[in-house]
Structure formats: structure tokens, C-alpha cells
Amino acid sequence: MNLKEIKELIEMLKGTDISELEVERAGVKVRLRKGSDTTIQSSLPRMEYPHPHLISVPRTDVPAATAKQAEPASSNQIKITSPIVGTFYRAPAPDKPPYVQAGDVVKAGQVLCIVEAMKLMNEIESEASGKIVKILVENGQPVEYGQPLFVIEPV
Numbered sequence: 001m002n003l004k005e006i007k008e009l010i011e012m013l014k015g016t017d018i019s020e021l022e023v024e025r026a027g028v029k030v031r032l033r034k035g036s037d038t039t040i041q042s043s044l045p046r047m048e049y050p051h052p053h054l055i056s057v058p059r060t061d062v063p064a065a066t067a068k069q070a071e072p073a074s075s076n077q078i079k080i081t082s083p084i085v086g087t088f089y090r091a092p093a094p095d096k097p098p099y100v101q102a103g104d105v106v107k108a109g110q111v112l113c114i115v116e117a118m119k120l121m122n123e124i125e126s127e128a129s130g131k132i133v134k135i136l137v138e139n140g141q142p143v144e145y146g147q148p149l150f151v152i153e154p155v
Contacts, residue, residue, distance in 0.1 A: 003083050003122060006030055028120075078128050080150040082143040086117035090139045098139075104132045105155060112150055115143060130154040 013021055013032050022031040082088070090098035090113050099111050106112065111123045112132075130152040137149050 002125070076154060077133060078130065078152045078154065079148040080112060080124070080127055080152060082115055082124065082145060082147045082149055084115055084117050084122060085145050086115040086122065086143060088137045088139065088141050088143045088149065089114040089116060089121075090135070100132050100135075100150075102132050102135055106130065106132060106152065124149065126150075126152065128152055128154055 009021065009023060009030065009032060013034065018034075020031070020033045022029065024030075090100075092099070092114065099113055100106060106126045107129045108126055110126045112126050113124050114121045115124055116122070132150055133153045134151040135149070136151065137143055137147070143149065
């Protein structure tokens, strides 16, 4: 179950007299209640990643000119952004190969990475078909809502 499906469930629940809804798919259980917090539980196996002190932290004192290099070079390029706050992972597990590399051609809906939020692994899918021009985030780096993760050039 992905973020889009959860949002759709919330929207459907708003227009009804139902006060509570519980859905379980692929080991992920979502319980929605009107007027209370949303609970997401996962029975998926826990993925182990390197301890945070082993992950390099990006420099925050990068000059503005360098920061602008992340902008797409051409207007037809598409930025894939993070839909949530969490930790960015390029592979499904530390011992597995990355989902995609720069230069790979991807299809809309193809998994590009994982963003972990509160021990829940959220697969981030491509919004468009095209070629991965640039990967903007390092493995294990924290990401913010709306932060660009990939630049894709439609083919």
C-alpha cells in the first residue's frame, strides 16, 4: 500500500458516515478513524541499514552556485520529489543492488527508491517514463517533503 492509496482512502472516508476503516494489504495494515490519528502497522520484515554514524552527512555550507546545479538543465526534465519526510535508500536492502542508476531508462510506476519513515519502508515510484539524468540524494541521507530526489528526461 502506497501513500497515494492511503490518501485515496482518507478522501473516500471523508464523504461517508463510516467512523472507522481498517485495510490490510501486502503485510501493511492501515486503520483510519474520523477525529483521531491514523495508525499504520507493518508486518514486513525489518530492513537493516548501516548505523547513522556510519553514513556521511552532506555539507550544509555549500555555496549557492553549487546548490543551483541540482536544477534541471532543460525545461522538459521532470523532478521526482519525496512525498514524505524520511531517510532515502537506493536499494531494497543493504546487500541488494540499487533500484536504478543514472542513465537507466525507467517506466512510469517503476520503483526508484525507498523513503523510510517511522520504520515503514515507502517505495517511491517514477511519475513518468524516461531516462534517469541525475540522482540528487545520497544513500542514507534524510529527505524532506517535496525535496527533489531524481531528475528524469522523457524519451
